[in-house]
Every structure is written in C-alpha cells, then in structure tokens.
Amino acid sequence: MYGKGILKGLSVTFMRFWNTYWQDAIWAWRRLTTGKKHYGSAEGIAHRSSKNARGIFTVQYPEEKLPVPEEFRYIPFLVFDEGAEGAKEIRCTSCGICAKVCPPQCIWIVRGTDPATGRPRPQPGDFFIDADICMNCGFCSEYCPFDAIKMDHDYEIASYTRNLYDMEKLLKPASYYEGIRPANAAREDEARRAKEAAKAAKAEAAAA
Amino acid sequence: MENNELNLPGYEIPEDVKNVVAVTTLDRLLNPVYNWGRRSSVWPLMFGLACCAIEMIAAQASRYDLARFGMEVMRPTPRQADLMIVSGTVTKKMVPAIVRLYNQMPEPKYVMAMGACASSGGPFKEGYNVVAGIDKFLPVDVYVPGCPPTPQALMNGLIMLQKKIDKEKISQVRWYRKGHDSVEIPVPILGPDLIDPRRIPDIKAAAAQPVTTPAQAGG
Amino acid sequence: MTAPASSLTIDLAARFPGAVSADVRPGYGGFIVPAEKLIEVATAIRDEFGYDLLSAVTGVDYIADNKMEVVYHAFKTTGGPAFVFKVQVPRENPVLPSVVNIWRGAEFQEREAWDLLGIKFEGHPDLRRILMWEGFEGHPLRKDWKEPFFEEEVKPFKSRWPDGKHTFAEVKNPFRDNLQFPADFDPEKVTFTDPEEALYKSLKKYHSETRDGIETDHILVNMGPQHPSTHGVFRAVVMLDGETVVSLKPVMGYLHRNHDKIGERNTFLQNMPYTDRLDYFCSMTNNFGYALAVEKLMNIQVPERADYIRVIMSELTRIQNHLIFLGMFLNDLGAMYTPALYAFEERELILDIFEEVAGARMMCNYFRFGGVARDMGEDALRKARELVFDRLPGKVDEMDRLLTENEVLVSRVKGIGYLSAEDAIRTSMTGPMLRASGVPYDIRRADPYSIYDRFDFNVACRPEGDLLARYMVRIDEMRESLKILGQALKQIPAGPIFPGKPQYQVKVPAGESYGRVESPKGELAYYVVSNGKPNPYRYHVRPSSFVNLTSLEQMCIGEKIADFVAILGGIDIVLGELDR
Ligand code: SF4
Ligand code: SF4
Ligand code: SF4
Secondary structure (H helix, E strand, O other): OOOHHHHHHHHHHHHHHHHHHHHHHHHHHHHHHHOOOOOOOHHHHHHHOOOOOOOOOOOOOOOOOOOOOOOOOOOEEEEEEEOHHHOEEEOOOOOOHHHHHOOOOOEEEEEEEOOOOOOEEEEEEEEEEOOOOOOOOOHHHHHOOOOOEEEOOOOOOOEOOOOOEOHHHHEEEHHHHHHHOHHHHHHHHHHHHHHHHHHHHHHHHHHO | OOHHHHOOOOOOOOHHHOOOOOOOOHHHHHHHHHHHHHHOOOOEEOOOOOHHHHHHHHHHOOOOOHHHHOOOOOEOOHHHOOEEEEEOOOEOOOHHHHHHHHHHOOOOOEEEEEHHHHHHOHHHOOOOOEOOOHHHOOOOOEEEOOOOOOHHHHHHHHHHHHHHHHOOOOOOOHHHOOOOOOOOOOOOEEOOOEEOHHHHHHHHHHHHOOOOOOOOOOO | OOOHHHHHHOOHHHHOOOOOEEOOOOOOOOEEEOHHHHHHHHHHHHHOOOOOEEEEEEEEEEOOOOEEEEEEEEEOOOOOOOEEEEEEEEOOOOEEEOOOOOOOOHHHHHHHHHHHHOOEEEOOOOOOOOOOOOOOOOOOOOOOOOOOOOOOOOOOOHHHOOEOOOOOHHHHOOOOOOOOOOOOOOOOOOOOOOHHHHHHHHOOOOOEEEEOOEEEEOEEEEEOOOOOOOOOOOEEEEEEEOOEEEEEEEEOOOOOOOHHHHHHHOOOOOHHHHHHOOOOOOHHHHHHHHHHHHHHHHOOOOOHHHHHHHHHHHHHHHHHHHHHHHHHHHHHHOOOOHHHHHHHHHHHHHHHHHHHHHOOOOOOOOEEOOEEOOOOOHHHHHHHHHHHHHHHHHHHHHHHHHHOOOHHHHHHHOOOOOOOHHHHHHOOOOOHHHHOOOOOOOHHHHOOOOOHHHOOOOOOOOOOOOHHHHHHHHHHHHHHHHHHHHHHHHHOOOOOOOOOOOOOOOOOOOEEEEEEEEEOOEEEEEEEEEOOOOOEEEEEEEOHHHHHHHHHHHHHOOOEHHHHHHHHHHHOOOHHHHHO
C-alpha cells in the first residue's frame, strides 16, 4: 500500500512525542510525591542520559548543568599546595617538559631564578598559556612528572577579549584539583607518598 | 527594574513618592524593552566552518536546545541573521567569503569567535593558509575559548553576548547614529598571499624592507 | 598488520629487467620505476597483477638528494597488502606522466601534489591548484618553503623554555600578520590572476544553442562555500541546462589547515591530537590509522586489552558517524531536523562514553603508540555494554522504521547518482561508497589490521550503486558494528593497556610506512616517512572524502540540481579531512 512507509515513520515520531511528555509527567509526579527527584536533579540527569532515557531530554543550562566526568579536559591550570599562612607552594619546577610536548606550542615558561643568588631554582618565574591556541589535548598534564599542571573542568570562560593566561590566572589550589578529579588526585598522592617513602628509606640505608 | 537605575541623576524626588515616581527619559525606559526583545531572538547565521560547527549543531539539538534562548532559528542567508558564530578555522581562502557574509548581515549584528581557531588561529595558527583569528577582519563581541567549546561552553558565550546586548543604549548604538551606519569591511584579495585592502600601505612599506620573510631573517 | 616487504611477492624488477629496481633503502619497500616507463609499468600493475584500486599518490621532497619522489600505493579489491612503487624525478624539473588514464582516482591527488609540491603530471586533464588558490606564491610542502609564522624547522621551539617570554607570533613577522610577500611587492601595481578564471575555463564550454528555434544558455551556479547543504565550506561550480547538470567541478581548500606541513614540524606524538581534527566526527578512527602507521615503523606490539579498547572505540565511532550521516542526508533531502535530532540524541550517549574514557567529546586524543592513553574503567564498560546490548539495536531499527520504507524518500533516492562497480574502482572509491556499488571491499576484512580478524561480521554490501544503496549500506554497517561490539565487549580481557612507561619522545627508526584503517567514510591512511629524528620527515594523510569526490561529477551529470545535494550528502564528506 502506498503510504504505509510514511505511516510507519509517523508512528515512530508519535511514540517519541508521546514518550517525551509521558516522561515529563512521570518526573513531575515523582517530584510531587517525593519532593526531591527533580527532572533536573543529578539523579534525573543521570537517568535521562542513560540507556533508559525515553523521549527527548533537554538540560536546562545554565540553571542545571550536565555534570562532566572526571577525565574531562578543558584549559590547563597550575596546581599549588597551600602552605602555612596562605603561602602558595607551586608544584611546578619549570622543568619545561610541558612546553616541549605541547603540540601547538602554546606554553611559555620563564625558568625561575633565585633573587638572592641569581641561580636557577625549581620554580617558574613566569608561566603563560595562550588559551586561544591551546587545543585541550591534555599532553601537558599527561607528561608532567610533578603533577603540577592539570586539565581544568571549568568551561564557563567566555570573555570579551582574547584570552592569554598568565601565572596568576593559571594557579589554582590543590584542594580544587582534588575536588574536580578525586580519583586521579588520590592515585597521584599515593604514588608521590610511595616515592618519598622509598627515597627516605634509601637515604636512611645510605646513612646507616 | 530598580528605580535608582531608572532615575536620571540630578533630580530630587520627594521622599514620600520615591517608590512610585521616577524621573527619566523615554530612552531609559525603552532600553530594557528594546534589549529584551533583541537578546531573546538572536538568530545565528547557519554557517559552520570546521569542527566547532559540529558542537554548535549539537548545541542546537535536543539535549542542549538553543531554542530556550530564542536562537534556534538558524538562517542560511546572512540577510536575516543577527549573529555570526565563527565556528572553526578561518582560512585565507575562505576569509573573503566570510567578510562578504558579514557585510550582508543587517545591523544590529554581532560576531562570536567560537573556539581557539576563530579567536586566534588556534592549533593551526602557524599554518600558511590560516588567518590568525577572525578579529583581524571583523569586530568580535565574544570569544569562547576551547577546542572545541562544549555545547555548554558555547551557551555560556551566548549568555555573555546577551549580557552585552543588555548594556546597549538606543541613543548610543552605532546603527542609529548618523554617519556611523554599518561600515562595510573591504573584502580581502587573494594575491600571492592574502591582502587586506585596509593594510595596503603597511604591506608596501614592509615589502620594501630588505628583509622580507622571517625565513630570510634566519628565523 | 602487514609487513612492508610483502609487496615484494611480485617481482616487478624481473618483469621489467633493467628498468625497474627494488627500493633497497633501509626501512623502505616497493619498487622504483623510471618516469619514462611509468605508464607501461602502471598498466601492467593494473592489468597483469590485478592491482585495480589506486589508494594514494603523494610526493616526498628529498631535498638532500635533490630529488622529488612520487609514491603510489595500489591495492587489489580482492584483498591483500599494498603494492608500492615510486618514481624519482629531479627537484628542479619534477615532471612525470600522469596515471589518471589508468586509475582515475589519481586525479585529485596528483593535483594536490602539483599544488603543494610543484610536481607536474604530464597528460593530466586539469592540472590546477586544488587546495590553495590559483596565484598563490610557492609550493608550501617543499622543504625549503617557509610559512610566514615560521619559527624553527621542528618543534619543540627553543623560544618556549627556559626563557619563554610570551610573544605573539605576529610580532616577529614583518607584515605583523600571517603573511609573506615577495620583496618589493606592491599590491596597487600588480594585476592579480583571477583565481576563478581557470576554474570556469575547466568547465564544459559555456555556450548558447538553439533548440526548437529558441536560443538557450547554460547557467553557471556557484554552490558554496557558504551553503547549508555542502556540509561545511565545500564549493561546487555547476553548469546547468535548465535544471539538469551538464558539468560540475568541486572546489576545495576552504578548510585547508595545513596538516601536512604542521605535521612535519611536529614530533611524532604531537601529531596525535592533530589527527583528531581531520575527520572531526571520528577522532578515534583517525587516531587509529596514525597509531598503526607509526607502530609499524617502531615495530611494537599492542597489548591485548588495548587492542580491544581500540576496536570498541572505533566501532562506536562508526555507529555514531553513520547516525549523523542518516540525519544529515535526510536533512539534505528536505526532511529537516527530525532525523538529525534523533541521531544527535543517540550520538550524545556515545559521546558520553568518549568523554568519560578519553576526556573529550569530539577531540579524543586517545591513542598512543603502543596502546591507549587511559584504561576504560568498569563504569564506562558498563555504559558501553548497556548501549550496545540494550539500546542501540532498537534505535537502529527505529531509524530504519522511520525512514527506509518512506515512499517519498525512496522515490527521491532510488536510481539516483548511479555508479557502477567498475567506475567506483577506477575512481578509487572506498568505504560505503564502494560497497554500495557492489564491491565487498572492507579493509577490516580485506587487509585486517589490529584484531579485526578475530571477529565474526559481514561486509555490508549492496549491488545497486545508487543513493538508496548507499543509505542502506550505512544501516547494515551499523548492525555489523553492533555485532563486532557485542563480541569485543564480551571478550575484552584484563591486562595492561600500554607496554612499558609512557614516553613523550618516541624513537622511530628510519623508513616509510603506510597505516590505513577503514574509517566510517572510507579508507583513511597515513603515509609516514621517518629519518630517525624525533619528527616525521613526511607526514601525509590520504583522506577518504577527498578521493571519494573524484566520481562526484560523473554521478551528477544528467541528474537534476536538487539531486546534486543528495548525491553529495550520500558521499558523506567531512571538510576537515577533505581539505586537511
Ligand atoms: S608544569 Fe610540570 S612539566 Fe611543566 S614545567 Fe612545570 S613541572 Fe615541568
Ligand atoms: S592542553 Fe595541549 S595544547 Fe593545551 S597547553 Fe596543554 S599541551 Fe598545550
Ligand atoms: S578550535 Fe579546535 S575544534 Fe574548533 S575549529 Fe579549531 S581545531 Fe577545530
């Protein structure tokens, strides 16, 4: 019969349409009865981006946001540990590996010098990332041996001017890093502690 | 709207009617309405250049749904568009077409540089066929970093644009002022390399220098 | 993986004694053919030895030897490894005969070699620049040609560390921009060659003719580069007689981002994220091809689990790409939005997996030489299993139900854009385009890479050679991909995902290699030449969409202009890969 295919297709679109509103109704009902399982809650979003999602689903950005997974990467940032009295202990030793590995070469590092002696010291004097060149590849954080540069999750960085990030803009505390990437941070901390312990043991053995 | 925002400075309003009376100009009263209307129906040009365009389409699709901002009407013709989202790498071969498209858009018009490439050339900046940022040719209103910006990042940029629109004043916008009517941007020429007609004197001067290319200058 | 030496199974040198010699440089393979014998030898390769599909033609500038080398990779559509042969020509006067009459698929690639390397192919029907515009100064891929923002021969640049004061690249250039002009160039005095002129001349003659006593003209229509149905910045110049296409020329290069030139400055590893941006729908398969090419050179083994993850990612990519294809194709046919919206919904779910595993939705940058960057966690595997076993099969069926039998769609695509199997092979079609013409050629089966030989799947193939077949092949292929995924997800073993410690500087022995994968759009291959340094000496991408366009004109002639849009959509081009 001519037109059967069209009707078949229309049945698909109708089911989609029905599902969308039916799902909305179900979520509205749940919200009424339990008070918290809102469509836009973390739970609701997780459900609606799983295999069980039915019908059309929209994230109402900016009111609700799609959570980003731990590995998500945007622009890199530099990690510092909070020392005593708010001192920033920058992890970066200005070894330059990230600048070497960066594919579009958008990292500029001035190796730090000790103001007293004028000799190089393991601290960046200056650190620039041209956020408008960076291709978010993640190599810098992948190959940094000191866990000093990490990929940020913050994507809400649109601006009215071109973006060139200097050290001030790049520095973020380790607690922030632990917040956005808990599993990675824990693993790296573990490895660092193990390494330090091994070093200490070695030093002890050498002293003995 | 707050009364203190509406009130013109320099007018004394008696204390007892302060909440109900405001002295203002028509223009101050109209601005919010005017801007509200414009910010809620920014129609982008259906115009994709590269990878970023795919994220722009993803932002149009149901999961992110730009229709919530009144931006779902992608116009394939520049004559009906308000916003040019430069979504991708601008190449020298393409830039004459982009400038033409921009010239054909009616005022008020906005340009958004989406992604690293449109902002400054991005990862391909060093390429010989790549324009180092669309802002070399068009006035850019919002830059969205990222490669590619995720749909949410793009929407964040669009909200920034809306904020910018909110700040505009009828009395000052360029498209109502005499003589400042939409300025035509001269279309670049494809010669031995890309020639911006506005920069011909510079090019002439630099070409007359004994050292012409960085290659000859030894890096 | 194929050993490069296996092309020596045919002794071309014995067939042409005295003229052809084997390429004996260490790490290289194949044969060196003298330019004057090329046509004779190439004909024999096609007709006597059966290498009917010419995959890649590209040039390499060996500046130290003062030679240009043109490298050909030919395959049999019945399967098997590559047959490589090369022609060496002097650098000052690089001229050799064109093989377009033997393999028409060489047409665009020879034009590209002319454009970027300045190699002249005698007898080529239309040797114009293809990626750059006519009138551009120089041939950029020559080793002594420097781009305006040139800093150093190779990365990493010394100005970044240890004294990396930030400077904009513009500052160092005398023109304060990404520009360079000949000395004493005066834009006001020079008359420019019109880039369009040669193009219009190459079209079939614009003329008026009298028909039934009425004088009629052909109409010239420029579609693109800004056109909603060209999938980006593609442009086609079409000559119309009424509404019927009489001649057509694709114009490309509007997204030419210089992958090859940048790739030769980059280190081997740095190219990985750049490959993401070729076919930006399918970064995983792009990574795959490049990883294969370099792994072949380095001769390393990939751990079992990594191989499985690679296959899972590639097949998810294929499904995602074909979904988008359906949406966009229907968009081109006038079914605005609905199919595309449905497709994007499923795509988002697949991208969620990519984002969780690789860290980005589109630009995954996930493969490393020898493995993958990160392990695929239990959560991601669970998600993938749920999608593959519970959701996607139903959704593919739903797409099928929504569209396939639709009478309007069928009458729009049936019998349109016909391409016979012989023509498809002759024009070097690959991927779904070739399979829709009835040639069951799928690299995963014909020349298996990675662990594809372990899976049980059919090569989707339809004999009709029209648009409907191209559409159906994609639907079939999604089902086959789901089959592969099902097996891979069940069998995936535990174990390491990377051999040894991740290194940012890899040692790649000198030599050449050709790594190719069946990307969702066709054969995507990388020709990489290493000279033992940290940077590739030559990095060439053999793009599938670019070569697949060769037959566009042939398919469109005689059809209506509205069908041109559909035919173009049916090829499934993506500009990032087409123009590179
Ligand atoms: S961020 Fe890491 S890799 Fe980069 S210079 Fe600092 S320590 Fe070295
Ligand atoms: S993410 Fe990639 S491009 Fe960006 S700074 Fe790091 S290495 Fe460079
Ligand atoms: S910014 Fe990145 S994603 Fe966007 S067009 Fe450029 S390379 Fe592609």
